[in-house]
Amino acid sequence: MRRRSRLTAPARRVLPALLGLALAACATKVPREEPPTIGMMAGRPYDLPADPGVKANDEATIAAYRDYLKKAPRDPQRPQALRRLGDLEMDSADSRLAGPATGGPGTTVVPPVAPAAPAAAPRPLPAPGTAEPAARTPSGGTTAEAQNYQHAVRLYQDLLAAYPNAPDNDTVLYQLAHAYELGGDLESALRVLDRLVQQYPRTALLDEAQFRRGELMFAMHNYHGAEQAYGTILATRVHTPYFERALYMHGWSLYKQDQLEEALKSFFGVLDLKLIARDNEAGLDTIAGLSRADRELVEDTLRVVSLSLENLQGADSIPAFMAPGLRRDYEFRVYRQLGELYLAQERVKDAADTFLAFARRHPLHTQSPGLRARVIEIYQQGGFDTLVLEAKREYVQRYGLHSEFHSANPAAWNKWQPLLKEFLTELAQRDHAIAQKSRKPEDYTAAAGWYRQLIEAFPTDPATARQNFLLAELLFESQHYGEAAIEYEKSAYQYLLHPKSADAGYAALLAYVEQQKRAAPDEQPRIERAGVDSALRFAATFPGDARTGPVLANAAEKLYALHDLDGATQVAQKVLALQPPAGPPQQRVAWTVIALAAFDSGAFDRAERAYQELLARTAEGDPQRAALTERLAASVYKQGEQARAQGRLREAVGHFDRVAVVAPLSPIRASAQYDAAAALIALKDWANAARTLEDFRQRFPTSPLLDDAGDKLALVYTESGQWALAAGEYERVAGRKVDAAVARAALWQAAELYEKAAAPAGAASAADAANARSAAARTYEAYVQRFPEPLEPAIEARSRLARLAGERGDTAAALAWIRRLMEAERAGGAGRTDRTRYLGAQAAMVLTQQPYDEFHKVALVEPLKKNLALKKSRMEAALQAYALAAAYGVAEVSTNATYRTAELYREFGQALLASERPRGLSPDELEQYNVLLEEQAFPFDEKAVAMHEANARHSAEGIYDQWIKGSYQALAQLRPLRYGKTETSEDTIDAIR
Helix, strand or coil, X not given: CCCCCCCCHHHHHXXXXXXXXXXXXXXXXXXXXXXXXXXXXXXXXXXXCCCCCCCCEHHHHHHHHHHHHHHXXXXXXXXXXXXXXHHHHHHHHHHHHHCCCCCCCCECCCCCCCCCCCCCCCCCCCCCCCCCCCCCCCCCCCHHHHHHCHHHHHHHHHHHHHCCCCCCHHHHHHHHHHHHHHCCCHHHHHXXXXXXXXXXXXXXXXXXXXXXXHHHHHHCCCHHHHHHXXXXXXXXXXXXXXXXXXXXXXXHHHHHCCCHHHHHHHHHHHHHHHHCCCCCCCCHHHCCCCCHHHHHHHHHXXXXXXXXXXXXXXXXXXXXXXXXXXXXXXXXXXXXXXXXXXXXXXXXXXXXXXXXXXXXXXXXXXXXHHHHHHHHHHHHHHCCHHHHHHHHHHHHHHHCCCCHHHHHCHHHHHHXXXXXXXXXXXXHHHHHHHHHHHCCHHHHHHHHHHHHHHHHHCCCCCCHHHHHHHHHHHHHHCCCHHHHHHHHHHHHHCCCCCCCHHHHHHHHHHHHHHHHHHCCCCCHXXXXXXXXXXXXXXXXXXXXXXXXXXXXXXXHHHHHHCCCHHHHHHHHHHHHHCCCCCCHHHHHHHHHHHHHHHHHCCCHHHHHHHHHHHHHCCCCCCCHHHHHHXXXXXXXXXXXXXXXXXXXXXXXXHHHHHHHHHCCCCCHHHHHHHHHHHXXXXXXXXXXXXXXHHHHHHHCCCCCCHHHHHHHHHHHHHHCCCHHHHHHHHHHHHHHCCCHHHHHHHHHHHHHHHHHHHCCCCCCCHHHHHHHHHHHHHHHHHHHHHCCCCHHXXXXXXXXXXXHHHHCCCHHHHHHHHHHXXXXXXXXXXXXXXXXXXHHHHHHHHHHHHHXXXXXXXXXXXXXXXXXXXXXXXXXXXXHHHHHHHCCCCHHHHHHHHHHHHHHHHHHHHHHHCCCCCCCCCHHHHHHHHHHHHHHHHHHHHHHHHHHHHHXXXXXXXXXXXXXXXXXXXXXXXCHHHHCCCHHHHHHHHHHC
């Protein structure tokens, strides 16, 4: 569309006067009013209609001006009329070319005068050195159109010729040049503008004139001239309405001269004016204060900048122009425009390198992620898979959650989050797939790293739960079971429910199992506990899941294994409370855990109930039934033990007896019956204890408790007064005990009990007594044979054997046992004790009876000599026997032996005195014979006195028994004068005793 001519400021001032002249003939004179005052304004309404502009018919107006010029050749207003007529001719020509104006047929709306807008540069422009752009076509175009402006040209020429010094000739020259230009005569237009700037260097139209000159020279390919024309505008440094366009075209002029670096300075100047402190890094249409024309100017400038850079060093040339810090506001647009130019030229690598150049130059710039994303897009379109992968990896490294970019630009980071998420997801899935094929640790590590970044960067994203699940799967596949369990739990419980929630929770349990298998022994309990906690969380979160029953049952078993009995019981009860009910296998596990935990915690009554439940759920032929029955029996048995420990013995007996009811074939039954008997013994319920033990012996003949049962039965018989039965049990005990001390004690106890049974109080009849006595002797004899050591009880046994033999009238046997006793005691060595010596001494005294009896049998009759010798020898034998008995040093035996020794001497002397006298003695001989006998008997009396005195002296040692007393009595007879008054002292001694 052709540009309409615009009036300059001077033309705007002239227009009212010319219009006044044109309308003077038809104007009506109006009376002059008084000057208005403020007071007159009050209360007076005024209607102020909108100004419609000045409308006139172009042809009529032109005719009026022509008529005026003819009629007033010398009028002072003629120059203005000529100029106005020229303007009207211009407008008329414009109207004819453009068609009817909006004001109505045949009319022209006269617009306000404003500077003409600079012409836009042709686009696209070729690079320097290529073919020149087509020559600029004048606005007039055709010859007919050019003729439309000839009238205006002539009028302006006439005006300048007639009034060469008119003050507004600068405006006329501008309009003349404009008419030439519109008429297509560019050279003439340029000459007129040259004249204008030369003649009127200070004209208000200077910038516009120079701009028009530049445009004309640029159109005529006089780029150097255009550069100078535009440069004059720029030199003023005053930002007139033509400054920006002049700066833009100045760059183009340099560009056309291949002065690219200088051209870029101008182009960047344009961008500085439009974008510095304005650029919001979004689309140009969103920049505040940037009009559509400004936006187009910026777009054109960026295009020519990219063309210039392309013909230099591309992106490498940009930093030199970015030295002023403010240009960094729009620097990214320069790189981006250049990159897009390369793409249009299919220079893919150069495009990618350009985008990357900015991103690397300004890694923290908010547009860097976008340019890197553009690089990735380019690589993808080009099929460069390796480069795509590398670029995406670099992208997430540079713009991840913990990147410097995120710290510096949190708002911009949020903007690029979707792309970051997309790349992280792709990288994680790609490396995951690679790891699944290669099974290499480094591949698993790489994939896990991407997943972790993705999860951390987008914790609330709906897709993150699944990514967390995939991370857990990856860790499980790479045998990092501990980490896998943690990530499975995150996926299951840290997000809103998603399709993989339950699977993740269950997979965590599998991961704990695998982790535990490979853990050190000291770590396994901790891991197992963590697995149990996870299982309980699974059950609480997914109660309706089909796996909840097995999971809880397994958790109960593990808690039991960890000795958390209360926890195991509670979880097992949860299994039984599930709705819908858990399966039979899980219910069996639950009851088993309850039973075991109750048993281990000492709640045996609850354990019994649980085992009853288990047995009710177990078929008769099930192999586990026997074991369950045993556990049931143990639960009942343990209740008996508890009651016993708490002193409730009768209750304990009841529980022990119940074992035979609930599990008659259980091996525990033997122990239970044994313990029942023990409890009955403690209760002193001898009758029931005996029956229980007797039944035990009959029912369990091979039980290892049989020996102990015999011991207890012996005790029961003993306590119940059944001596013979008790003795028989002790005898059996002695026969089977390996422990010599126990066997020895049992055998001794049996012998004593047999003796007790032989006593009148213990025997039902004489025959029973005889049998018991015989059994006692047999048992003592067995004792001596089996246990010669220790010496004392063995000597005691011989003593008792001698006594028993005597009681049954077997004197020979009794003497034989006495002799054996003495022999064993004398040979006892270090084993001899006071008791053995006492028994030995007693035995020795018993053995003195025979030599004494033999002595007493010999009478001193004829043949006196022979009988005297015999009696004397037998006295010596008896004395030796007494000496042997006394040698034991047992006071009771020593005083007895001493007394008997003294009496033996005394009897021998008396025997001498009472001996038969020889026949045929005369009285004198007889008297002499008697004196001689008395002399022979006297030493024996003296010895008797000496022995009794020695015996009596033991009283001074505190010993006063019957033998000492007998010695005192004998001395009173033997020495009445000395010992005849001893009764008082004897009584005193008795009193002391």
